[in-house]
């Protein structure tokens with residue numbers, strides 16, 4: 001039985017990053033317990049407030065955000081944090097080495113229906129000097145680590161520090177994350193896609209054309225039938241992609257002209273892109289590699305197409 005700590009030590013992850021990752025795992029262990037308690041833990045339902053993105057905050061969004069803020073404030077390695085639920089960057093320890101951006105509870109619309117939710121973290125290097133939002137404006141390529149924790153029938157964690165992707169399961173008897181897959185590999189080919197089909201009429205022609213080919217199945221140019229899945233929590237959909245392959249997309253749409261993209265670069269797209277690339281998959285906006293994007297603000301949103309290499313390539317061919 002190899003724990004997260006054993007694995008990080010055996011892969012020579014540098015001691016401070018190792019410590020940082022144990023703190024992130026600790027946050028997830030506590031959130032996992034709250035999620036398991038459900039209505040009994042008093043965590044279901046909505047609050048009266050909205051986040052900076054204009055979305056109604058669920059109680060568990062706020063509870064998870066506060067819990068992570070509290071844990072990170074007690075970790076001197078953290079220089080500052082950026083959360084999907086915070087309007088601004090929160091400064092922490094001046095001498096801290098890491099900038100942490102996170103989505104405390106991804107897929108919050110699933111909370112009240114007892115379906116999949118998770119937490120996503122991205123770790124960036126901090127520069128010396130006063131911390132500001134500008135310090136976070138680093139492309140995903142700069143990430144030192146990325147992970148998600150998925151609170152499903154089991155609590156699992158996928159983690160990368162750039163040496164491949166590792167998968168862990170939280171052992172409920174010891175509260176330790178135990179290694180279950182030391183080298184996650186996303187199959188190159190797939191016959192499974194994940195996209196919110198209800199937005200179909202709002203997509204650009206490139207995505208319309210690609211999905212149309214998949215829907216034609218055996219009779220069409222792709223010559224095979226495809227299956228569709230949509231969990232409505234990126235952590236759940238990406239976990240399926242890492243587990244058995246697939247393509248996941250949240251493309252540009254014109255549903256709300258003021259909001260052409262849904263997913264956030266710093267809290268969702270970059271960490272997931274790092275995990276997928278480290279598992280042999282691809283992650284693109286349709287026009288550029290997600291991890292190459294130079295961010296211009298912490299709550300920036302982007303189009304996301306990720307998953308099995310060959311399938312993402314098919315999709316990208318439609319984008320020219």
Ligand code: F6P
Pocket residue numbers: 106107108109196232233234235250262263
């Ligand atoms: O953070 C946004 C998110 O909840 C993702 O986790 C998920 O993939 C997506 O939104 C679901 O979107 P929709 O509401 O269109 O199904």
